[in-house]
Amino acid sequence: MENIIKKSYNGELKYDGEVILKYNIEYPEIVRSRYRVGEAYFNSYNKKIATDTLRYVNTELYKEAKDTYKYNKENGYPIMVFELDMKYNITYNRNGIVSMYIDKYIFSGGAHGNTIRTSQTWNLLYAKRLSLEDVYFSRNNEKYKNKCSYVIEILKKINKEIAERLQQNPGIYFDDYCTLVLETFNFDNFYIDEKCIIIYFNQYDIAPYSTGIPTFCI
Numbered sequence: 001m002e003n004i005i006k007k008s009y010n011g012e013l014k015y016d017g018e019v020i021l022k023y024n025i026e027y028p029e030i031v032r033s034r035y036r037v038g039e040a041y042f043n044s045y046n047k048k049i050a051t052d053t054l055r056y057v058n059t060e061l062y063k064e065a066k067d068t069y070k071y072n073k074e075n076g077y078p079i080m081v082f083e084l085d086m087k088y089n090i091t092y093n094r095n096g097i098v099s100m101y102i103d104k105y106i107f108s109g110g111a112h113g114n115t116i117r118t119s120q121t122w123n124l125l126y127a128k129r130l131s132l133e134d135v136y137f138s139r140n141n142e143k144y145k146n147k148c149s150y151v152i153e154i155l156k157k158i159n160k161e162i163a164e165r166l167q168q169n170p171g172i173y174f175d176d177y178c179t180l181v182l183e184t185f186n187f188d189n190f191y192i193d194e195k196c197i198i199i200y201f202n203q204y205d206i207a208p209y210s211t212g213i214p215t216f217c218i
Contacts, residue, residue, distance in 0.1 A: 001093050002039075002124070004028045007047075009054050013062050016073075020065040021082040023057045025050050028088055028100065030124075035096055038124025042098065045120070045129075050086075053104070057084055064108060083107040091193045096124040099192040101200075103213075117202055117213050119191040132187050135197055136218075155181060158199060158216045162206075173207045173214070180206040 007029050013021040027050035033039040065082040072079060085105045092099035099121040107113030121130045136150050158181055162173050174180055184205040191198050196217040201207070207214050 002030050002033050002096075002098055004030050004090060004093065004098070007050075009050060013058070013065070015066045015069055018069065018079060019081060020069045020079070021057065021062055021084075023054075023084040025053050025057070025084070025086045026088055027086075028090065030098070033124060035124035035127070038096070038122065038127040041127045042122055042124065046088075049102070053084070053086055061106070061108070068109060080109055082109075083113065091191050091198070092121075097130075097192075098122045098124065101191045112209070114203055115213065117189070117200060119189065119200070121190070121192055132190050132197070135190070135192060139192075139197060151185075154199065154218055155185065157218055161216055162214075171208075172211045177206050 005028070006026055008024065008026045010024040011022075012019045013023075027046045029043050029046070030039045061082060061084060065080075068080055068082070071077075083106070086102060088100050088102045090098065090100045099119070101117055101119040103115050103117050105113050105115045121135060122128070123130055123134075133150065136154075159178055162177050162181070166173060181201070184201055185199075189200050189202070191200075198215050199218055200213055200215045203209055203213060205214075
C-alpha cells in the first residue's frame with residue numbers, strides 16, 4: 001500500500017473589500033514509494049491538475065465572480081459568493097495499483113452548483129495510467145476475437161441495471177437512457193475498488209440532477 005498524503009490550496013478572493021470567491025483544492029501526493037518513477041509521474045500529474053485548477057480560480061472564475069458582484073451591487077441584489085471545492089477519493093491502493101476519482105464542485109449562481117467527476121487508475125511499476133480495456137481484461141480474464149465486444153458487454157450490464165433501478169424508483173433516469181448511455185459513455189470514466197470496476201456518468205448525462213452521479217459496478 002502506498003503512503004498517500006493530502007495536499008491543498010485554499011483561500012478567499014475579494015473584490016471591493018468583499019469576499020466573492022472561496023476555494024479549496026485538494027490533491028494527493030505519494031511519498032516514499034518503492035516505485036520511484038511511478039511516484040514521480042503520479043505526483044506530477046495530480047499537482048498539475050491542482051495548479052491548473054488554481055489558475056482557473058484566479059482568472060476565469062474570479063472574473064465571472066467579479067462581474068456577477070458588480071451586476072448584483074448595481075441592481076440591489078444580494079451578494080453572491082462563488083465557490084470551488086475539489087476533493088479526491090482513493091478507492092484502491094494495493095500492489096502498486098492506485099485508483100481514485102476527483103469531484104470538482106463549482107457554485108457560480110443559480111439554484112445549486114454542479115459537480116464534475118474525473119478519475120485515474122495507475123500502475124506505478126510501469127509508471128502509467130491504465131485504460132478501461134487494461135483493467136477489464138485483467139479482472140475478467142475473458143478473451144474475445146474482437147476486443148470491442150467488451151464494451152458491448154459493459155453497456156448491456158449498465159442498461160440492465162438502469163431498468164431494474166427504474167422499477168424501484170421511476171423517474172431517476174431520463175426516458176431515453178439507452179440512447180444517452182451510448183452517446184455519453186466515456187472510456188476514461190471509471191475507477192476500481194476491491195470488488196469491481198465502477199463506471200460512472202456525470203450529472204445530466206443520463207439522469208436528472210437529483211440522481212447525482214450514477215455509478216455502475218461491473
